[in-house]
Amino acid sequence: MVKRTTPRKDARSRRAGPMTVLVSASAGAAVTAAVLGAGFAKQTRLVDTFHQLDLFAEVFERVQENYVSAPENEELIKGAINGMLSELDPHSNYLDPDDFTRMQEQTRGSFAGLGIQVVMDNEGPDKGFVKIVAPIEDTPADRAGLKSNDLIVSIDGKDVQGKTLDEAILELKGPKGTKVDISVMRDRSGDPFDLTIVRDTIKTPPIVSRAEGDFGYLRVRTFSEPTARQLKKAIRDLEKEIPGGPRGYVLDLRSNPGGLLDQAVAVSDVFLNGGEIVSTRGRRARDTVREIGSKGDLTNGRPIVVLINGGSASASEIVAGALQDRNRGLLLGTKSFGKGSVQTVIPLQNGERGALRLTTARYYTPSGRSIQAQGIEPDIAMPVLYPGQDEIGERPSEASLPNALDVKEGEAATQEAPEEPASGAADAAAETVTAEGGVQPVECGYEEDGETFKDCQLERALELLADNTSYKQALATAGVAREE
Numbered sequence: 001m002v003k004r005t006t007p008r009k010d011a012r013s014r015r016a017g018p019m020t021v022l023v024s025a026s027a028g029a030a031v032t033a034a035v036l037g038a039g040f041a042k043q044t045r046l047v048d049t050f051h052q053l054d055l056f057a058e059v060f061e062r063v064q065e066n067y068v069s070a071p072e073n074e075e076l077i078k079g080a081i082n083g084m085l086s087e088l089d090p091h092s093n094y095l096d097p098d099d100f101t102r103m104q105e106q107t108r109g110s111f112a113g114l115g116i117q118v119v120m121d122n123e124g125p126d127k128g129f130v131k132i133v134a135p136i137e138d139t140p141a142d143r144a145g146l147k148s149n150d151l152i153v154s155i156d157g158k159d160v161q162g163k164t165l166d167e168a169i170l171e172l173k174g175p176k177g178t179k180v181d182i183s184v185m186r187d188r189s190g191d192p193f194d195l196t197i198v199r200d201t202i203k204t205p206p207i208v209s210r211a212e213g214d215f216g217y218l219r220v221r222t223f224s225e226p227t228a229r230q231l232k233k234a235i236r237d238l239e240k241e242i243p244g245g246p247r248g249y250v251l252d253l254r255s256n257p258g259g260l261l262d263q264a265v266a267v268s269d270v271f272l273n274g275g276e277i278v279s280t281r282g283r284r285a286r287d288t289v290r291e292i293g294s295k296g297d298l299t300n301g302r303p304i305v306v307l308i309n310g311g312s313a314s315a316s317e318i319v320a321g322a323l324q325d326r327n328r329g330l331l332l333g334t335k336s337f338g339k340g341s342v343q344t345v346i347p348l349q350n351g352e353r354g355a356l357r358l359t360t361a362r363y364y365t366p367s368g369r370s371i372q373a374q375g376i377e378p379d380i381a382m383p384v385l386y387p388g389q390d391e392i393g394e395r396p397s398e399a400s401l402p403n404a405l406d407v408k409e410g411e412a413a414t415q416e417a418p419e420e421p422a423s424g425a426a427d428a429a430a431e432t433v434t435a436e437g438g439v440q441p442v443e444c445g446y447e448e449d450g451e452t453f454k455d456c457q458l459e460r461a462l463e464l465l466a467d468n469t470s471y472k473q474a475l476a477t478a479g480v481a482r483e484e
Contacts, residue, residue, distance in 0.1 A: 001342055011352050015432070047286040052367065056080070082164065089359050090119075090401040091343050098355040099166065102173070103345070103355075103464070107224055113173045114180070115139020115202045116146060117257045119257050120165040122402035125188065128161035129153055130168045131312025133254045135205055137221065140197045146184065146253075148311070149395055153192050154183040174199050210232035215465050216246035217458070220267065223259025223315035228266035248465035249302035249457060251319075254333060261342065267315075269293040269302060277322045278344050279368075280361040287361065298422045304329030305461035308378055313337035314363075320376045321365035327479045330399045330471070331378040332461055336397035339376060339477060340364075341405055342369025358406070367482075373399040379478035382460060383441040386453050 036167045039191035060080075063071060078094065085092045095103060105111040115136040121127050137142040153160055155171045163171075172180060178199050183192040204229040208219040212264040216238040219225065240246045251271070257263075261280075272293045278290045279290045306329045308320050317336045323329040348354055363371045375397065383392060444456040464471050 001164075002289050009407070039308065052362055059319050061189040069159070078349045085356075085358075087403070089405050091340065091341055092359045093104060093166070093337070093357050095345075095357055097352065098170075100345075100347070100351060100355045103357075111202050112144075112176055113199060113202055114141040114197055115204075116141040116172075117201075118152075118165070118326060119396055119401065120168070121396070121400075126151055129185070130165065130172075131158055133396065134378045136202060137204050139204075140200050144195050144197045146195075147186065149186075151185040152182050153185050156230065158166050177200050187234070197300060205230070207231050207234050209238060211238060211242050211246070212458075212462055214242060214247045214248065215462060216242065216249045217252065218249055219252035220256055220319075222256065223263040223267070225260065225263070227259070227263045228270065231267055231270055232298060245287070247468075248305070248463070248471075249299055250305050250307065250461045251269055251323075251329065252307045252458070253320055254307050254309040254457075255311035255324055256316040257311065257337075258312070258339065260274055261315065261318070264315035264318040265291045265293075265403055268319045271323060272326055273301075275299045276324060276366040278318045278366070279364045281364060282361040289361075303465050303468065303475075305464055305471075306331045306377060307480075308333045309462060310334055310337055310397060312376075313339040313398070317371045317376050318365075321363075321369065321371060324376065324379065324478075324482070325366040325369070327475060329466065330380060330475055330478060331376065332380040332464070334381060334383050335377050335397075336371075336375040338371065338373050338375035340374065340398070371386050379472070379481075380460075380464075381439040382457055384456055385441045385443050387445060464472055 017179065026443050056178065063076065064073070078096070081094045085094060102111055116139075117133040117136070119133055122131055132141075132148060132150045132152070133144045134148050152168070152172075155168065158171075159166050172182075174180065174201055179196055180199060181194065181196050183194050185192040187395050204224075205222065206222045206224050207230040208217075208221065210217050218234055218238075220231065235249075265277050274293050274295045277291045279288060279291050281288045304323065306315065306320055306323055308331055312320065313334075313336065315320055317340065322333055322334060324331050339361040341359045342363060344360040346356045346358060348356060350474070363437050365371065365376075385392070398404055416451070442456050443452045446452060447454055464474065
């Protein structure tokens with residue numbers, strides 16, 4: 001059981017009901033009524049707010065009357081909402097009813113589509129294209145060979161530039177069994193290549209587990225509703241499968257884009273014996289919530305090495321940060337993505353008009369470190385290069401996204417990451433980024449079959465676990481370094 005502690009609030013401060021602003025074609029009394037009805041408490045701001053909404057209503061009316069063709073009012077309002085939210089941060093947006101339904105499907109662990117996580121840059125050389133953060137394992141996108149940092153430049157013969165990210169995603173999705181034609185640019189100085197991909201229902205078992213000799217391997221793919229439950233089952237199964245139980249565990253969070261906050265807390269709680277896991281802090285001190293774990297460590301304190309990389313984001317970073325701050329495990333790999341903000345999904349008109357996904361707080365590790373735009377640094381930096389790769393490339397990080405919180409103008413940054421091999425069945429988890437400090441990448445080769453790429457980070461993690469003395473020494477050294 002996870003306990004949640006929060007300062008006392010009155011009943012009104014606990015409710016987070018949706019707020020609807022109605023805009024009429026008439027620029028006068030209707031707008032005034034909408035402003036007053038919205039309940040703006042501070043009189044000093046009321047007049048200015050009225051003038052701004054009055055301006056919007058007048059623009060809306062002029063467009064209706066004078067645009068070259070009759071506009072769809074619903075599309076105008078939706079565009080206005082999206083424009084307003086785009087001024088906030090990269091993770092606040094409007095979900096129409098279809099998007100809201102798809103989001104609910106994803107949190108349950110299945111959805112229809114290609115199986116890719118994507119972003120869209122608003123500036124720079126990749127501006128306006130759909131950029132792939134990572135393909136989801138064993139999905140149509142993964143089997144078609146799509147890779148991190150690929151750009152989708154056209155969908156079914158139509159250019160992506162000029163579309164919003166949501167519009168592009170909607171065109172990529174579709175019923176199971178239907179085809180979508182895309183053009184992909186990998187080498188920025190070369191020509192795009194074409195792919196035809198058949199859409200499928202994307203079912204992503206959140207946990208992959210297996211015995212690695214005397215040790216247990218646990219890969220968390222997603223943080224959806226069944227994640228913690230399946231993780232506990234995987235640990236119980238490994239305890240039975242390995243004589244005497246595993247001597248330690250590798251917890252693989254690489255290229256995991258995150259998911260539900262309660263599942264991040266529950267996964268952390270599996271490995272911790274009570275204490276704070278994460279805190280969320282909003283704009284007011286009374287909005288601070290501390291997530292406290294329950295007594296009992298399901299792994300009985302056995303050694304843990306946690307694998308992270310530049311694709312480890314949000315919920316993954318909560319788990320990694322909690323285990324690191326509590327000195328419960330060694331982090332190995334490269335710096336994480338740095339998404340340390342909380343999004344609250346607020347249904348609009350009970351979901352009939354979609355929902356508002358709004359950033360409402362930031363995540364902090366047990367020691368009080370902010371994850372936002374900072375990421376989690378590994379205790380042992382280990383970037384990796386594979387055959388055919390000469391240097392580390394760049395991949396997006398939270399700090400590189402437009403309007404990212406806590407990033408000052410001119411400070412946006414990308415992390416370095418290798419291009420994935422042109423062929424082979426390397427685990428998506430083996431995609432890594434270079435840690436700061438000039439650490440030289442490890443060159444990884446092939447397995448004995450000559451085709452499968454080695455997972456050098458996993459091999460290093462198992463080596464650390466096999467030498468208990470070295471593990472304890474490394475853990476102690478990491479703990480001291482974090483306190484300095």
